[in-house]
Amino acid sequence: MEKFTVDGIVIKTSVTGESDIIVFVLTRSRGIIRAFAKGARGTKSRLHAGCSLFAYCSFSFYEKNGVYNVTEAEIKEIFFELRSDMARLALAQYFCEILLKTLEEGETDSEYLRLTLGALYYLCAGKKDILLIKSVFEMRIASVSGYAPPVHACAECGEFSSENMMFNCLTGELFCESCGDPAILPSVPFSVIAAIRHIVFSEPEKVFAFTLKEELTPVLSRLTEKYLQNCFQQKFNLLEFFRTVYS
Numbered sequence: 001m002e003k004f005t006v007d008g009i010v011i012k013t014s015v016t017g018e019s020d021i022i023v024f025v026l027t028r029s030r031g032i033i034r035a036f037a038k039g040a041r042g043t044k045s046r047l048h049a050g051c052s053l054f055a056y057c058s059f060s061f062y063e064k065n066g067v068y069n070v071t072e073a074e075i076k077e078i079f080f081e082l083r084s085d086m087a088r089l090a091l092a093q094y095f096c097e098i099l100l101k102t103l104e105e106g107e108t109d110s111e112y113l114r115l116t117l118g119a120l121y122y123l124c125a126g127k128k129d130i131l132l133i134k135s136v137f138e139m140r141i142a143s144v145s146g147y148a149p150p151v152h153a154c155a156e157c158g159e160f161s162s163e164n165m166m167f168n169c170l171t172g173e174l175f176c177e178s179c180g181d182p183a184i185l186p187s188v189p190f191s192v193i194a195a196i197r198h199i200v201f202s203e204p205e206k207v208f209a210f211t212l213k214e215e216l217t218p219v220l221s222r223l224t225e226k227y228l229q230n231c232f233q234q235k236f237n238l239l240e241f242f243r244t245v246y247s
Contacts, residue, residue: 001064006030007076009056009116011096015041023051023070025059026099026116031107035061035068047073054079054092056117077117081124087246088123091130094238095119095137101234102145111144111204118208128208130246131217136208138224139199147172147231148200151193154179165193169226192220199224 008027016022021040025033040047050057050073060072082089095116103112119137122128142148149172153160156179164187166180167173174193175185191212198210212220225239 001062003060003062003071004030005058005060005072007057007113008033008059009113009120010051010053011099011116013051013053019045021047021051024100026103026113027059028110028113029108031105032099032103033059033061033068035059035070037070037073040070049073049078050075052078053096054082054120079120079124081126082120087130087242088126090238090242090245091134092120092123094134094236094242097236097238098137098141098228101236102141102232109144112141114204115140115144115207122208129212129214129217131221132212133208134242135195135217135220135224136199138228139196140207142228142231143200145231147227149196149227150174151197151200161190161193163190164188165190167193167196167223167227169223170230172227188219188223189216192216192223195220196223 006027006029008025010023011026012024014022019039019041021037023035023037025035027033037047037051039045040051042048047070049055051070055075056077058074058076059070061068062071082092099112099116115137119133122133151172151174153174154176155173156175159176162176164177166175166185166187168185195210195212199207
């Protein structure tokens with residue numbers, strides 16, 4: 001039997017038995033842990049709040065024969081503000097679905113947790129465009145997972161910038177105005193390409209530190225979600241739900 005304590009955030013819960021919960025916790029150093037939280041459905045349980053969706057805690061686990069149980073959940077943040085806005089709540093749930101469907105078993109890169117916490121913080125703060133937060137999460141997840149697109153320069157001629165450029169959502173390749181075929185790839189303003197480059201290449205602590213004109217955030221959002229889906233060949237059901245509640 002192993003006992004250990006690690007920081008993590010609850011990205012999925014499911015009910016089991018009369019009073020227990022199964023939690024999926026994205027941890028800083030051990031990837032996603034599926035664990036039983038016994039009695040956590042009871043409002044008087046000391047695990048009740050700490051084992052709720054989006055709760056960021058210092059979790060204590062014990063493991064025996066490959067089965068994990070939560071023994072303590074010291075709350076650091078619960079991102080309560082997400083519940084006050086349906087679109088932001090739906091987007092946060094979409095982020096959790098991405099993590100559950102794309103992280104490989106045993107994946108331990110701490111940037112996944114850092115990125116998730118940053119995204120939820122900005123969603124709660126309400127100071128950044130919601131589609132900008134979405135795009136950062138999508139493109140950075142793809143990049144950290146080994147699918148960083150080759151956007152240093154045009155794939156054909158090496159041109160770094162032109163007024164409009166083209167991003168291939170299947171391959172991640174970039175093309176300038178002279179080399180790209182507008183009949184195949186849509187042309188987008190260079191500022192959108194600059195945003196993609198920032199998301200892909202910036203240091204983790206600076207990944208959200210940029211701005212984009214409000215009218216261009218939907219353009220960036222469409223590119224990043226298509227690229228993510230192509231990378232992992234996944235359909236994300238909660239993306240469709242987010243679209244229905246976002247306006």
